[in-house]
Amino acid sequence: MTGPAAAAEQRAYFVPDGLAGERLDAALARLLGLSRSRVAELVADGLVTVDHKPASKSDRVEAGAFLEVEIPRQRDVAEVVPEIVDDLRIVHDDDEIVVVDKPAGVAAHPSVGWTGPTVVGHLAGAGFRISTSGAPERQGIVQRLDVGTSGLMVVAKSEHAYTVLKRAFREREVDKTYHAMVQGHPDPLEGTVDAPIARHPKHDWKFAVMADGRASVTHYETLEAHRFASLLEIKLETGRTHQIRVHMAALKHPCVGDPLYGSDPTLTKRVGLERQWLHAHRLGFEHPRTRDWVTFTSPYPDDLERALEVIRNAD
Secondary structure, three states, X not given: OOHHHOOOEEEEEEOXXXXXXXXXXXXXXXXXXXXXXXXXXXXXXXXXXXXXXXXXXXXXXXXXXXXXXXXXXXXXXXOXXXXXXXXXXXXXXXXXXXXXXXXXXXXXXXXXXXXXXXXXXXXXXXXXXXXXXXXXXXXXXXXXXXXXXXXXXXXEOOHHHHHHHHHHHXXXXXXXXXXXXXXXXXXXXXXXXXXXXXEOOOOOOOEEEXXXXXXXXXXXXXXXXXXOEEEEEEEEOOOOOOHHHHHHHHOOOOEOOOHHHOOOXXXXXXXXXXXXXXXXXXXXXXXXXXXXXXXXXXXXXXXXXXXHHHHHHOO
């Protein structure tokens, strides 16, 4: 079936400890990656239950509560809606590529169920012409960042750039450097996590280290060690969904502010975060036309900078 009458998407979650006490709409927005207004609409339409009972958007959720959500499929293919994102910054622009500094709360591209802003939508609204390669809603996209992760992304403007960059990412020829603040102190202070990742067997939209997962390699180095948390520099060989968040959680050092993967809610509240402390800080690759190596860097956004200062001052 297609069009507005298409079957709805069913999702189910157990509330993680880190979201206990949150309003239902706020908790679900973080779990689903949807805007709070969209979640409120789902609740108002009776499409959300808590422990198999109807709920109100202002209800407080308890750890372990069972949430079920029905998300109507409005269309088979998500549409690109031109929309300027005020705090999305253009870092570099030429005939082949555009490099953007994506704020948290913005998706890389449209998807069914997501009603918030996107990088592709911003570029369309700003008049950029990008590659037509890829699925219609993902044209020009050669890499993605989680909605809750800020930082650098490159988008292909030409078909040539799309082909070259897709291959570079696939062949692990791109420098993808992130900074993350994680709870505690990894031991050793620098190392490599080589552990396959697959979808979590019991939780939708969550991933885990699984023996039958896809090869995933993460290198980390401690930049700063503080009383409650450590600032890490992380380099990715692979680019699996939620890779850094999954690997850090597997080390028992989840990203601060990441309840989906076991962060401490008390510390999250103390530093004032509403998303994981994770930032795509540096991006380097061979320019698809000139073949010169180019590198771009992004400073920490205000919310991450404030949280880091709280952690530093706690020493």
